[in-house]
């Protein structure tokens with residue numbers, strides 16, 4: 375069965391719903407595995423009031439029994455929007471009594487005709503012939519990334535069974551770059567640290583403890599960046615940034631060169647770009663790869679006679695970020711993703727009122743200032759999702775035991791090559 379998923383639900387609706395199909399049976403999974411990432415998505419310096427209202431927790435409503443996926447059943451999950459209690463009339467599925475003055479007042483307060491530049495408001499309202507912008511805002515909101523994180527957590531759990539590690543860290547907020555040690559997860563010869571090693575785990579923990587999700591041994595960069603976010607907040611403005619997302623332990627041969635839509639780099643780029651507020655995706659050295667000569671870009675190959683298995687094929691560098699010809703080549707997949715400053719600004723932008731056709735300031739609804747750290751967590755989920763399809767296409771299996779048999783046989787074959 376092809377791996378696929380669908381999400382539904384609105385920002386202020388009662389709940390978010392998710393159905394994931396194609397995960398092999400007998401994958402051990404607990405709600406805590408999902409809740410950890412949901413919590414990580416809610417963190418980060420520069421978030422707004424919503425994060426204080428919601429503490430996201432997943433409820434499995436199908437496909438998980440006694441802590442494992444079973445019998446090929448789709449995994450169904452729901453997340454309750456606590457905030458919905460204040461929106462019962464505005465988001466009611468049933469028609470409401472608009473002759474009731476209290477209800478009418480609530481509806482009027484939440485009615486929006488002033489579109490926010492940078493959001494789905496303008497195109498969505500016209501495209502869907504929406505009576506007001508809320509019809510669009512509710513579903514286009516990044517609240518939907520919560521569902522993606524839940525799916526991504528299932529995928530991470532699956533990939534971890536095969537030794538695949540996925541993580542992210544922030545490289546830049548606005549114009550401020552983290553200059554030092556951005557390659558903290560690599561050894562001096564450019565190979566990835568063992569994700570189970572003490573060194574890797576300690577560095578990872580440092581990033582998890584950083585509110586900006588940056589690698590900073592001194593703790594000083596964190597403080598400097600926070601001040602910058604605070605100053606931006608005071609000016610009523612918002613900030614974007616650059617995130618690196620990587621995946622270590624990828625087997626050779628995920629994806630394929632044979633059709634455009636099977637190329638792994640294309641699948642990853644689409645997943646990243648589909649994420650709210652993402653504006654650029656680079657794989658490997660990305661931008662640098664078209665400014666350097668070919669001899670400096672292509673990762674030269676050698677055989678390391680001392681190491682065993684597929685890993686005895688080594689690269690001197692990883693500038694191509696782990697894909698060649700649309701397939702994984704066994705090196706870490708590295709992806710740098712640029713996110714724009716979020717579009718809801720306290721100092722409102724010039725816009726229009728779709729009802730009056732007059733100039734108007736854009737609508738403001740409670741909002742974050744800087745979502746770069748949180749976006750990193752969403753992008754981890756998206757790379758996990760992007761890898762899961764090609765992974766299951768390659769190794770298949772209706773149960774995790776069968777997938778492991780297929781995976782191990784392939785790794786043994788590669789080791790003989």
Ligand SMILES: Cc1cc2nc3c(=O)[nH]c(=O)nc-3n(C[C@H](O)[C@H](O)[C@H](O)COP(=O)(O)O)c2cc1C
Nearest residue numbers: 492493516650651652716717718741742745748749
């Ligand atoms: C985790 C996360 C949280 C976000 N929170 C907000 C927010 O509070 N306010 C806002 O205006 N945009 C926020 N955004 C960005 C918007 O959702 C996004 O810019 C908008 O939906 C338009 O989509 P586009 O940027 O992909 O074109 C957030 C994005 C992410 C990834």
